[in-house]
Amino acid sequence: xxxxxxxxxxxxxxxxxxxxxxxxxxxxxxxxxxxxxxxxxxxxxxxxxxxxxxxxxxxxxxxxxxxxxxxxxxxxxxxxxxxxxxxxxxxxxxxxxxxxxxxxxxxxxxxxxxxxxxxxxxxxxxxxxxxxxxxxxxxxxxxxxxxxxxxxxxxxxxxxxxxxxxxxxxxxxxxxxxxx
Amino acid sequence: xxxxxxxxxxxxxxxxxxxxxxxxxxxxxxxxxxxxxxxxxxxxxxxxxxxxxxxxxxxxxxxxxxxxxxxxxxxxxxxxxxxxxxxxxxxxxxxxxxxxxxxxxxxxxxxxxxxxxxxxxxxxxxxxxxxxxxxxxxxxxxxxxxxxxxxxxxxxxxxxxxxxxxxxxxxxxxxxxxxxxxxxxxxxxxxxxxxxxxxxxxxxxxxxxxxxxxxxxxxxxxxxxxxxxxxxxxxxxxxxxxxxxxxxxxxxxxxxxxxxxxxxxxxxxxxxxxxxxxxxxxxxxxxxxxxxxxxxxxxxxxxxxxxxxxxxxxxxxxxxxxxxxxxxxxxxxxxxxxxxxxxxxxxxxxxxxxxxxxxxxxxxxxxxxxxxxxxxxxxxxxxxxxxxxxxxxxxxxxxxxxxxxxxxxxxxxxxxxxxxxxxxxxxxxxxxxxxxxxxxxxxxxxxxxxxxxxxxxxxxxxxxxxxxxxxxxxxxxxxxxxxxxxxxxxxxxxxxxxxxxxxxxxxxxxxxxxxxxxxxxxxxxxxxxxxxxxxxxxxxxxxxxxxxxxxxxxxxxxxxxxxxxxxxxxxx
Ligand code: SF4
Ligand code: SF4
Ligand code: SF4
Ligand code: SF4
Numbered sequence: 001x002x003x004x005x006x007x008x009x010x011x012x013x014x015x016x017x018x019x020x021x022x023x024x025x026x027x028x029x030x031x032x033x034x035x036x037x038x039x040x041x042x043x044x045x046x047x048x049x050x051x052x053x054x055x056x057x058x059x060x061x062x063x064x065x066x067x068x069x070x071x072x073x074x075x076x077x078x079x080x081x082x083x084x085x086x087x088x089x090x091x092x093x094x095x096x097x098x099x100x101x102x103x104x105x106x107x108x109x110x111x112x113x114x115x116x117x118x119x120x121x122x123x124x125x126x127x128x129x130x131x132x133x134x135x136x137x138x139x140x141x142x143x144x145x146x147x148x149x150x151x152x153x154x155x156x157x158x159x160x161x162x163x164x165x166x167x168x169x170x171x172x173x174x175x176x177x178x179x180x
Numbered sequence: 181x182x183x184x185x186x187x188x189x190x191x192x193x194x195x196x197x198x199x200x201x202x203x204x205x206x207x208x209x210x211x212x213x214x215x216x217x218x219x220x221x222x223x224x225x226x227x228x229x230x231x232x233x234x235x236x237x238x239x240x241x242x243x244x245x246x247x248x249x250x251x252x253x254x255x256x257x258x259x260x261x262x263x264x265x266x267x268x269x270x271x272x273x274x275x276x277x278x279x280x281x282x283x284x285x286x287x288x289x290x291x292x293x294x295x296x297x298x299x300x301x302x303x304x305x306x307x308x309x310x311x312x313x314x315x316x317x318x319x320x321x322x323x324x325x326x327x328x329x330x331x332x333x334x335x336x337x338x339x340x341x342x343x344x345x346x347x348x349x350x351x352x353x354x355x356x357x358x359x360x361x362x363x364x365x366x367x368x369x370x371x372x373x374x375x376x377x378x379x380x381x382x383x384x385x386x387x388x389x390x391x392x393x394x395x396x397x398x399x400x401x402x403x404x405x406x407x408x409x410x411x412x413x414x415x416x417x418x419x420x421x422x423x424x425x426x427x428x429x430x431x432x433x434x435x436x437x438x439x440x441x442x443x444x445x446x447x448x449x450x451x452x453x454x455x456x457x458x459x460x461x462x463x464x465x466x467x468x469x470x471x472x473x474x475x476x477x478x479x480x481x482x483x484x485x486x487x488x489x490x491x492x493x494x495x496x497x498x499x500x501x502x503x504x505x506x507x508x509x510x511x512x513x514x515x516x517x518x519x520x521x522x523x524x525x526x527x528x529x530x531x532x533x534x535x536x537x538x539x540x541x542x543x544x545x546x547x548x549x550x551x552x553x554x555x556x557x558x559x560x561x562x563x564x565x566x567x568x569x570x571x572x573x574x575x576x577x578x579x580x581x582x583x584x585x586x587x588x589x590x591x592x593x594x595x596x597x598x599x600x601x602x603x604x605x606x607x608x609x610x611x612x613x614x615x616x617x618x619x620x621x622x623x624x625x626x627x628x629x630x631x632x633x634x635x636x637x638x639x640x641x642x643x644x645x646x647x648x649x650x651x652x653x654x655x656x657x658x659x660x661x662x663x664x665x666x667x668x669x670x671x672x673x674x675x676x677x678x679x680x681x682x683x684x685x686x687x688x689x690x691x692x693x694x695x696x697x698x699x700x701x702x703x704x705x706x707x708x709x710x711x712x713x714x715x716x717x718x719x720x721x722x723x724x725x726x727x728x729x730x731x732x733x734x735x736x737x738x739x740x741x742x743x744x745x746x747x748x749x750x751x752x
Pocket of ligand 1: 071
């Protein structure tokens with residue numbers, strides 16, 4: 001009887017130690033849910049959701065503080081994906097959906113004040129004090145944060161139009177011509 | 181006799197090839213205008229090297245290869261560049277692409293051509309020449325050929341396959357090329373063989389082209405090569421690179437591997453021909469053979485300059501009055517040209533005039549009955565009906581699980597589907613959606629990384645600043661604590677503190693004032709008409725400026741030297 005209890009106790013101790021060790025050794029860095037949510041957010045870092053960047057918004061969603069329909073750049077597709085992930089209801093986007101844009105600096109007017117550089121969350125603007133600034137189009141996420149700070153209003157947003165490189169085959173609906 | 185293998189699936193559509201091989205290759209006349217798109221191959225976009233107003237010679241480089249995986253573009257004839265601008269491309273989207281518009285002068289004057297003996301050149305140099313001559317896969321994939329001409333490091337190159345399969349219905353450009361210019365093809369294949377150090381060369385031709393087989397055999401014999409010319413059974417898509425490799429060597433190339441890793445490489449016959457012209461005659465790729473067939477009075481193959489607008493080209497065949505569209509490529513894999521202004525490009529192997537009679541409208545799409553006919557004919561042993569199901573539901577992850585990227589869009593499945601489902605269109609749609617998502621994901625990841633870097637940097641800078649301030653404050657406190665030895669010293673100390681306090685204020689004010697002034701200046705600038713004298717200069721003007729600058733340079737140097745001399749004298 002006593003040996004049986006001892007064996008059970010020993011077993012419990014060993015397993016407990018193993019579990020404790022595993023929980024330290026294989027500790028997951030960060031909150032996996034936040035990471036999953038963040039992977040869905042578009043990383044535009046525009047703050048239109050009311051949070052200072054995509055990660056804070058992801059954290060707020062994970063904590064159940066925020067609705068899932070606050071990110072305009074993510075659009076309805078983003079809302080749907082979040083709803084899928086979190087098992088919540090799909091809600092209409094709490095803003096207008098906009099096509100993807102890039103910012104463009106009118107280089108003739110730029111006075112080189114560096115204010116837009118400080119505003120850009122993703123370092124997409126190059127320039128130096130009193131020098132002309134310009135936006136690296138391929139890095140710009142279209143967050144519009146640089147528009148307001150510019151004292152001479154020389155930054156405008158332009159919609160990225162369809163071109164041969166980003167063109168996509170359409171969902172086959174009308175165009176059903178038989179060719180053979 | 182070589183033992184042939186079989187590939188799975190495939191279909192046998194009506195070949196419709198005879199009408200266009202009744203006449204020899206015709207040389208198409210010079211069109212009034214050439215529109216040469218700069219991006220005619222897979223890989224980097226060539227940069228334009230000419231400007232509006234410039235005169236060009238036939239064969240002159242007008243678009244330089246942008247990176248290793250890119251291919252040069254040349255002026256197809258001599259004339260004047262009218263513009264470098266966006267023009268409608270030979271692309272299913274009908275969107276424009278940067279093109280060089282050339283008005284031919286009718287003289288067809290060549291640049292200086294230097295024939296080379298490739299055996300005396302480094303292989304690397306030969307590849308460079310091929311790239312700068314614009315040699316790309318002319319079977320339709322337009323993959324830069326030089327980039328395919330390196331054997332894998334660990335696997336020796338066993339077989340070089342020269343693809344004369346040409347399995348698409350209607351298309352005969354490779355057939356006629358083999359009949360008429362077999363020698364050039366064989367010589368070009370020899371270049372490829374020597375670059376790849378391939379042990380064997382196999383020329384695969386579908387057995388519905390006996391004349392081409394005979395011509396190629398004769399040429400191989402005449403040139404004393406040991407190539408094997410093999411007639412393969414006619415079955416679409418036997419001319420697909422992977423299918424031909426399979427039939428001739430029995431090797432299966434999975435989508436995850438490149439064929440050199442399996443010790444085999446495949447080139448189209450027309451590509452071999454242009455490679456030979458480029459090396460041994462110094463002629464870059466300026467024209468190609470294009471089949472003009474279908475609903476026309478005179479079907480025929482034409483040797484036509486790249487950049488010829490579709491309008492001028494189809495006029496050669498006298499299209500019948502009920503022609504309502506033109507397909508580029510064959511009926512199985514081709515697409516409808518977006519308009520008569522679109523130019524012929526390196527990828528254009530065939531133009532088919534279509535009419536409602538020739539290609540009757542597709543019966544409406546019916547639900548899939550899961551008959552499995554599509555899976556039976558798929559040469560890649562895919563399950564089209566599953567991929568279709570998920571593509572239709574936009575469940576792209578699932579389509580990838582069913583290996584949608586192995587699909588070569590051959591169209592066999594759509595061809596046999598009893599429910600008339602345009603399966604390939606669904607696959608193209610799904611593939612381009614997946615690609616675009618991939619692009620977006622990469623961009624979002626990069627944006628996130630930069631955002632995080634920036635936040636870190638901000639924080640570091642803030643910490644550094646705080647530290648600096650703390651240090652300054654400590655120093656100030658030390659000054660105050662120092663024993664006041666005389667009243668005057670205390671006073672100076674006080675004033676210095678005051679000055680420190682006042683200085684930022686002043687600086688602030690100055691900054692504000694400059695910003696206001698700058699804003700004012702900018703406003704004025706915007707109001708007044710902006711000087712445009714440095715924009716839109718003609719080439720001549722730019723040259724003039726460059727000359728003036730060049731003249732100025734020695735003078736400036738001189739004056740700098742003088743100044744130096746003077747200052748050093750003064751020091752003495
Ligand atoms: S609105 Fe969307 S893109 Fe903008 S910061 Fe919030 S989560 Fe990021
Ligand atoms: S350049 Fe302007 S719009 Fe673009 S990412 Fe930076 S701040 Fe946003
Ligand atoms: S051939 Fe058409 S109907 Fe038959 S299984 Fe395939 S997709 Fe469905
Ligand atoms: S188009 Fe794709 S799925 Fe259809 S038969 Fe061809 S390879 Fe198979």
